[in-house]
Amino acid sequence: MAAKKNWPLWEIFVRSKNGLEHRHFGSLHAADAEMALENARDVYTRRNEGVSIWVVESKNITASNPDNNGELFEPAQDKIYRHPTFYDLPDEVKHM
Amino acid sequence: MSDEQIRSLEEQFEARIARDEKIEPKDWMPEKYRKTHIRQMSQHAHSEIVGMLPEGNWITRAPSLRRKVALLAKVQDEAGHGLYLYSACETLGISRDELYEQLHSGKAKYSSIFNYPTVTWADMGAIGWLVDGAAIINQVPLCSTSYGPYARAMVRVCKEESFHQRQGFEIMMKLAQGTPEQKEMAQDALNRWWWPSLMMLGPTDAASTHTEQSMKWKLKRKTNDELRQQFIDQTVPQADLIGLRIPDPDLKWNEETGHYDFGEIDWEEFWQVVKGHGPCNRERMNARVGAWEGGQWVRDAAMAHAEKKENKKVKQAI
Numbered sequence A: 001m002a003a004k005k006n007w008p009l010w011e012i013f014v015r016s017k018n019g020l021e022h023r024h025f026g027s028l029h030a031a032d033a034e035m036a037l038e039n040a041r042d043v044y045t046r047r048n049e050g051v052s053i054w055v056v057e058s059k060n061i062t063a064s065n066p067d068n069n070g071e072l073f074e075p076a077q078d079k080i081y082r083h084p085t086f087y088d089l090p091d092e093v094k095h096m
Numbered sequence B: 001m002s003d004e005q006i007r008s009l010e011e012q013f014e015a016r017i018a019r020d021e022k023i024e025p026k027d028w029m030p031e032k033y034r035k036t037h038i039r040q041m042s043q044h045a046h047s048e049i050v051g052m053l054p055e056g057n058w059i060t061r062a063p064s065l066r067r068k069v070a071l072l073a074k075v076q077d078e079a080g081h082g083l084y085l086y087s088a089c090e091t092l093g094i095s096r097d098e099l100y101e102q103l104h105s106g107k108a109k110y111s112s113i114f115n116y117p118t119v120t121w122a123d124m125g126a127i128g129w130l131v132d133g134a135a136i137i138n139q140v141p142l143c144s145t146s147y148g149p150y151a152r153a154m155v156r157v158c159k160e161e162s163f164h165q166r167q168g169f170e171i172m173m174k175l176a177q178g179t180p181e182q183k184e185m186a187q188d189a190l191n192r193w194w195w196p197s198l199m200m201l202g203p204t205d206a207a208s209t210h211t212e213q214s215m216k217w218k219l220k221r222k223t224n225d226e227l228r229q230q231f232i233d234q235t236v237p238q239a240d241l242i243g244l245r246i247p248d249p250d251l252k253w254n255e256e257t258g259h260y261d262f263g264e265i266d267w268e269e270f271w272q273v274v275k276g277h278g279p280c281n282r283e284r285m286n287a288r289v290g291a292w293e294g295g296q297w298v299r300d301a302a303m304a305h306a307e308k309k310e311n312k313k314v315k316q317a318i
């Protein structure tokens, strides 16, 4: 027999109600996308936790490397002029 | 990396945990942290999966439809808990197959409590009330453990557990209020499950090897003895309430400490069961391995079907 092929891993995203975004709930193994959806329904929405499910095969996700967090995220730290509090306005200015 | 660099990384790592920061899968972590987490999380996942077996035994014989749907839902939840935990464990770079292989070969442990038999319907009550009760006490502190995927899985698990305990207590309560035979059945189940439930909270602090490290990594927030005392203090009044007797002649309220004093636990029995000599160790593993091997052709067929569909899609696209 050929080398045993295992069911691939899928990442599961669930929208808990309309108006909210899909959020990562966890992962599971399934033979294909359809089965991943069915299993996700059983594993992650047994108590009305969702109204919509996305499944993405885990190997299709590219993640940033925490080792690069410095160069990726630190530049935003000193850009305080991106925040409204950076700007000095007289107290008399209302609604701004 | 030099030893010194590793030491400094380790110090930073411990400091992050001390600041209550979470560790996520791709973060650097000491090898020992990774190994300890794989061991504890997989042991936990295995316990959820093997824990379905003693209860699955009673699904078809539940005394009413109400009891049957509840037990079925509970056992299904336990399967879900196993899956949350396996996938959290896989984020540490171990495959599901390796995890199963460790369980099936006996290399990995699962909670010893599931090596006791479920001989009457009252055992479903005792398990929900006591075993899930003790599990909740063990698990609630893990909702704020340091490893992110484990903590998130535990939040889901804990939310679902409270129904398990309540349905178990309801079974015991109804039996205790029933005919003398039914009450006797409930008492007998309590007699058999009480001591193993106390053991579930782990060896005494004096005999426990991992406590200090586990505290630092927030895998533990209270010691085994503290958790056990908490379990006893909360369970005794519940037994009183439904008129059942805790099978411990030394059990009595201690006004001074504000806790119950209790009798000696038979740790020899505990270690025997851990080592594989419990009443059902072999039966449980046979059932588990049999289910896994018996399902192999289904998994293969599903995979072959998925590949066929995928190929068809590719061909149509050309």
Ligand SMILES: [Fe+2]
Pocket: B048, B077, B078, B081, B157, B161
């Ligand atoms: Fe569970």
Ligand SMILES: [Fe+2]
Pocket: B078, B132, B161, B164
């Ligand atoms: Fe449970």
